[in-house]
């Protein structure tokens with residue numbers, strides 16, 4: 001499973017990568033190289049039926065998995081990023097956005113929905129890595145702020161599912177401001193004693209890890225997800241030392257006290273329901 005792919009030397013975010021879950025009849029697992037059918041994979045919550053590897057999926061797959069059937073509604077769909085800095089790296093940000101709209105079924109790196117989980121209300125904001133590496137720009141920050149406001153207004157819990165390469169560098173300092181903005185909004189939720197659950201999935205890195213992803217009342221992760229601030233290669237080159245085995249995996253973070261638990265995807269819906277019963 002690739003993370004960021006370096007196309008050329010220099011600072012860049014590669015946005016060309018294969019589709020997360022391929023179409024077709026067969027699925028070949030990146031982890032164990034075994035083949036299953038797509039039907040088997042879907043029925044197994046997009047976990048490899050042979051080795052339990054959690055395949056990267058998008059926001060809508062999580063919504064279908066979490067919410068009671070037909071109860072959720074997508075929100076804030078009219079919010080769209082635009083290139084207010086006229087920023088160009090390898091290509092203009094404007095073109096990057098147009099490419100992302102064309103390739104994706106979602107209109108941003110995060111999608112918000114509100115619905116019911118075993119008849120209890122929940123707001124979910126889920127990130128899509130396929131949209132410019134799940135990067136956090138102004139619209140991602142604004143959608144999280146609005147999702148938080150909605151949870152406050154309805155007095156129901158908030159779940160954020162992170163899958164991100166970090167802040168969106170094409171929005172420069174404006175993307176960094178989202179760290180403060182999202183953190184401030186979540187403080188309001190905490191003051192109102194409304195639960196915030198943070199689910200970290202592969203990969204959760206950079207500015208997202210440095211803000212909302214680690215601020216949950218409960219922080220939990222899918223098995224074997226890459227979670228960190230800087231990537232392992234950058235750290236290794238900086239400290240000039242080998243990193244411990246399993247560094248920056250969910251299991252390593254759990255052992256070192258950064259996570260509350262690790263949750264297999266097939267347990268997600270029932271666990272959320274239990275937590276909502278327990279905390280309400």
Ligand SMILES: [Zn+2]
Nearest residue numbers: 029032048051
């Ligand atoms: Zn496998």
